[in-house]
Amino acid sequence: MPAEASMQEDASDKLRTEIETLKAQLIAEHQMATVGRLLASVVHEINTPIGSVFSNNEVTLRSLDALRGLLADARPEALAKAGKIVETCQSLAAVDKIACERIASVIRGLKTFARVDASERRKADLNENLRNTLKLMQPEFRRRVTLESDFGDVPEVECYPNMLNQVFLNLLVNAGQAIESEGRISVRTRAEGASVHISISDTGRGMDEETKKRLFTPGYTTKPEGVGTGLGLAISRRIVEEQHGGTIDFESEPGVGTTFHVRIPIGPAPPPG
Numbered sequence: 001m002p003a004e005a006s007m008q009e010d011a012s013d014k015l016r017t018e019i020e021t022l023k024a025q026l027i028a029e030h031q032m033a034t035v036g037r038l039l040a041s042v043v044h045e046i047n048t049p050i051g052s053v054f055s056n057n058e059v060t061l062r063s064l065d066a067l068r069g070l071l072a073d074a075r076p077e078a079l080a081k082a083g084k085i086v087e088t089c090q091s092l093a094a095v096d097k098i099a100c101e102r103i104a105s106v107i108r109g110l111k112t113f114a115r116v117d118a119s120e121r122r123k124a125d126l127n128e129n130l131r132n133t134l135k136l137m138q139p140e141f142r143r144r145v146t147l148e149s150d151f152g153d154v155p156e157v158e159c160y161p162n163m164l165n166q167v168f169l170n171l172l173v174n175a176g177q178a179i180e181s182e183g184r185i186s187v188r189t190r191a192e193g194a195s196v197h198i199s200i201s202d203t204g205r206g207m208d209e210e211t212k213k214r215l216f217t218p219g220y221t222t223k224p225e226g227v228g229t230g231l232g233l234a235i236s237r238r239i240v241e242e243q244h245g246g247t248i249d250f251e252s253e254p255g256v257g258t259t260f261h262v263r264i265p266i267g268p269a270p271p272p273g
Contacts, residue, residue: 049099178204
C-alpha cells in the first residue's frame with residue numbers, strides 16, 4: 001500500500017474514532033440533562049414523605065416519654081392510656097413504612113440512570129427497566145397524567161440497558177409534554193417474533209404532517225425555547241437502530257395522541273457503529 005494511501009486510511013480511522021467518541025459524549029450529556037430536569041420533581045417527591053417521617057418521629061418520641069411514666073403507674077386507668085399510646089405509635093410506624101417505601105421506590109428509579117454501564121452489553125429485563133423509568137416519571141407527572149402499564153411475558157434482551165433507559169425516558173418525557181392538561185400514558189410490552197415490542201402511547205395533542213416528517217431530525221423541536229433541544233428523538237433512534245439493530249417508528253393523529261413503537265432484537269446487539 002502506498003505511503004500516502006496508508007496515511008489517508010489512518011486519518012480516516014482516527015476521524016471515525018473521534019466521531020464515535022463525540023456521539024457517546026452527546027448521548028451521555030443529553031441523558032444527564034434530561035435526568036437533571038427531573039431532579040426538582042424527584043426532590044419534591046422525596047421531601048414530602050421525609051417531612052411526614054420527621055413529624056411522626058417527634059410525636060413518637062413524646063409518646064414514648066409519656067409511656068415510660070404511665071408504665072411506672074400501676075393504676076388501671078394509667079395502663080389503659082398506655083395502651084392507647086402504643087396503638088398511636090403503631091399507626092405512626094405504619095405511615096412511616098409507607099413513606100420510606102415511597103422514597104425507596106423513587107431512588108431505585110433514579111439509580112437506574114446513575115449507572116455507568118452504557119458501554120456494557122448484557123442481558124436485561126426490559127419490563128423491570130420500564131417499571132423503574134415509570135417510577136422516576138411519577139413525580140414529574142403527579143396527578144396530571146395517569147400512567148398505565150401492560151407488561152407481557154417477554155424474555156430478557158441482550159442490550160445496552162443504560163442506553164435503552166434513556167430511550168424510554170425520552171419517549172415518556174415527550175409523551176407527558178404532549179399532554180397539555182390532563183391525560184393518559186400507556187406503556188405496553190409484548191414478545192414479537194425475535195424481538196421485544198415496546199409501545200408508549202399518549203392522549204396528547206398529536207402531530208401534524210410537517211412535524212411527522214421532521215420528527216427525528218437533530219435540532220428539530222416543537223417545544224418552547226429552553227424546554228427542548230430537539231436531540232432526544234434523534235439520539236433515541238440512533239440508540240435503537242445503530243446500537244441495537246432495532247426499529248423505532250410512530251403513529252400520530254392531531255387531537256387524538258401519539259404512539260411510539262420500539263422493537264429490540266432479543267439476541268446479541270450488533271457492535272456500535
